[in-house]
Amino acid sequence: MRYLTFGRNNGLRVSEYALGTGTFGTRWGSGSDTADIAKIFDRFDEAGGTFVDTADVYQFGESEEHLGGLLAGRRDRFTLATKFSNGLDPAAGVMGTGNSRKSMVQAVEGSLRRLRTDRIDLLWVHFPDSVTPVEEIVRGLDDLTRAGKILYGGLSNFPAWRTSRAVTLSELRGHAPIAAVQFEYSLVERTADREILPMAEALGLGAALWSPLAGGLLTGKYRSGEAGRLTDWQRLVHTEDTTRKTRVVDELQAIAAELGVPSARVAMAWLRELGARATTGYVPIIGPRTPAQLEDYLGALDVRLDAEQFRRLDEAGRPELGQPHESAAEQTQHVLGGPDIDFRRPQIPVA
Template structure:
């Protein structure tokens, strides 16, 4: 794999990120420790160094497995990203949320499970709509100054909150968010309304989760294969089926897997993007790794964009209307009626 800079930083990470939400067998699914080790071996041998986990994944088992693995490997080779916010125990009312108390507690527990002295990238996992953003930023900056965290990032948060946070951090001299983790795929393009333009503006790398829409974009559900997806899921509705069929059509034309086409689409959207590829089997990861050899043509991108397009709403659609033209004298916009 090639390496990319993560956001506005000098941190070099692999062009794919290994998702480890499935490391552990709690809830009746997932990879045991031996299989998880084999997956991480495969990823590292392909040049992968960027690993994503969270304190909540498999009730902490994911972090424990990663900790066991890296304790017997070169810790400095790997870029470990984990998250705080969601509860990993029910001991007290502050054992969840974005607040500073939970942040500090969660980081200490993650460090123990990961068997490391520092976390490379710490994500706020999901916005709680309670904690002031300056409390979050100051807490993250303190952790970075203490050497327990190297970089701050954020996940599943409204664009206006992230924008306010990074602007405030720049003003105060605090560490800014360098990466934005969001659900993004051909079946979930609504982040294009606010989130991805905001990330591009601030130079943040987008790390899409569920880039294959829970496996729907591989076509396996159209083949009748079973999975953890619910029958009533929007990933299986008429629109999603139409999009998936187009992905399969292009994959057959190129002689690659549908999953590779769907993954590569997220990597060719005009902004820095490193999709998170989850795996509970070595074969799944091996297939996903093939995407690094694929480039989609403009024609293929156009076909995928058209079949999966979502309305941007106001002001996005307003900006894109053909009736809005640029005045050649000063770049002002003139509104003209269609006749």
């Protein structure tokens, strides 16, 4: 397991995988039982994993409760991240949801109790609520940082323009910096190539990538009729509903056959190589439901793609950037005399 600094504007050290714990519990109607949860967590620890990602809403609080017990006696070995926005109670209503200072403080106090800890290393604002001003969110994260309740703040599933404004406000007002962003990213979901990843690179933000296997699509198991999120949760999944997705799965399986490894490991190896080429930290959030699934994720750490295999996968999943990106790229090509530059990856010098 490699380790990295999660962004360029902070000293937060994390492992190259984050352990996502949305399956820790069964209050959603499916998930992992207590015995498997302990095995998954202990194996992640044994493999050198240090970054753990949860949320107050995961399994309606059960995920945090399990982690509170599992972290006993080894809390300082982990970077612990949790999220708030949706509220713990499905019936909480407007008084228990959203990103207001009231909701933020209530959520943090509740998470601290369930996690049995005195601080949260990274607090994510889970979703924008389209009501709370960015100024209030930035000030709230700063207050909690100064109070020692959290160490860093980050934004999850926010559009690039909202994040950029939050980063600017925190810089101008001397608040605790926004450390990182979290968003969905995989070989078949690369919308972030348009705005979010270039923004993260430019502003030095760490990037946590959720659903790196597209809800199981990139394992290839849905082609053989196996169960998974597609049948259990029926949400947060992808199907082969476009020619691009089918092309990606075809290419994955071809390269997996060349290397003699499962398709899932190839998909994770591609993300690992992508992160190695970035100037800021990219960390996939893995979400194993069973110990066997965790072993598959860990096995991907030993898979190496050559330059041609990386290129084939990159081209198979490459999205259309649309405007104004295409016109800007054409103009830059003209001004610079047509150099071989990938305009999806901004050339950001590291200070």
